[in-house]
Amino acid sequence: RIIKEIKNTLIQSKLISEDKNEIGKHRDERYKKFNEKFLILNKAKVFNNSYLNIDLNDIEQEYSHLTRNDYTEFNICYLNLISFRQEMKLVQCGVNEKIAENDTTVQHVTSMLINMKRVSIDMPSFKTKINERIDELLNNYKSITNDSMTFTKLGTLLNQDKTGIGQTIISEHKSFQGYSLSLFNEKTRRHGITYVLSNLEGDSIERKLLEKRYEQFNRLYQELVQQNLKPNMKLDKLIENIKLIAGNRKQDPENIEWDADIRRKVPELAAHIFALWTLKNAEHYFEAEGSDNRDNYLLQPHAAQVISIFRMLGIGDKNEELKNNLVQIGTGEGKSITLGSMACILALLGFDVRCACYSQYLSHRDYT
Known part of the structure; x- marks a missing residue:
């Protein structure tokens, strides 16, 4: 009976809190209690991982279509996922980060950088990680092209971005220090x-x-x-x-x-x-x-x-x-x-x- 109650409680519980002001410590404690219940069920061989079905590929697809109003909600979900991964040790759930991009034309790279930076600006929880990915992408692109003129063209296209995000990339990322200097001197x-x-x-x-x-x-x-x-x-x-x-x-x-x-x-x-x-x-x-x-x-x-x-x-x-x-x-x-x-x-x-x-x-x- 106790096992069944725990099972029903977990199934009926809402993992993602809607409280936008939830303190991280409280969120961690909440997931820690969830984990204790999972431990009991795991030992009883009752709970099956099929109850938890998180398709990160679907999340990635939805993430690219977020509206500005959705950013705050998604940010809350992300904070919950951090606590989930930290405290729910028995649940096998991995987050794989991968950039697989074959189109390396300067126009496409410009668009990709602007989209990445937009998310970095609008979603504070992702800012550090995404900025690191932008730096990595820029370094790889500079190495692959091995052509200063191509990189200068990338800087020119970013500088012409009407949203202002392109200019932010130029000013905040070290790969564009030379290009920023050339703009200043000009x-x-x-x-x-x-x-x-x-x-x-x-x-x-x-x-x-x-x-x-x-x-x-x-x-x-x-x-x-x-x-x-x-x-x-x-x-x-x-x-x-x-x-x-x-x-x-x-x-x-x-x-x-x-x-x-x-x-x-x-x-x-x-x-x-x-x-x-x-x-x-x-x-x-x-x-x-x-x-x-x-x-x-x-x-x-x-x-x-x-x-x-x-x-x-x-x-x-x-x-x-x-x-x-x-x-x-x-x-x-x-x-x-x-x-x-x-x-x-x-x-x-x-x-x-x-x-x-x-x-x-x-x-x-x-x-x-």
Whole structure:
């Protein structure tokens, strides 16, 4: 009788709770109690696994047709399945994850990635796992095609996605770092030195002098990059030259040295520091072999960053004095690189440098 009651209780019980706010601990406990009842039935040789019939293939088919309103409900089911698999040890139920896709055309891969990312966004419980699968798919696709142009085309199609999901893939997955860099460089190149100077606001600005200093910087920067940009490059000589230019200085807070010789060195030091930064991060450039815009795959300073450094150091004003200056740089315009390069220049010129930030997260992220 007891066995029969347990059997009927299990058959009549609703495994999936409809409570959207059910705590994970309570859900685990519920399935644990179910498992205890299964244990009794199993020992009595009464219960047969046929009572539990979960066809995961059918779930997979239904899953692809979910409407947005169904995502929340499915998410609850998934959380229940996690607890089920964890606590119901006697029930043989395996979840096999497999990607079997023969169509590797760039259009189809684009569509598949967008669909996967859509589910990742709308179903938080799947996010980590699906993002891992997206990374795996991208790495495999890059390896199979072995063609930077095909991968660039994939990035272009994702970037043109009108839903915005394609752009999210580009920004969140490392495989597209090179492509993201090329997009950024393409945009910033439209805002060259002429645009920056015409939109620059501030006190005591000598635009002609500032432009002259920038041209000195840019000419030397381009030369240094072209001279050293090669596979397996050795940068020891470039690093030694940076030290030689700076000299061995130690600034006295009571008597800061900022003469014409030091001011002349600022554009030169900036060019060498930025060239070193570009060359040490040139892996995407070599991956983009065959691309028409290969230079866009290099990390490069844009005019606004360089001018910001010059202005903070007083370069380009009437007297070119070193004094307190405040520079405003918009979100995503490269504050971290500007600050890091500025700190390097000042440290090389003998100053003690301390950088402060309002955000602990940004401080940890940008600390190197």
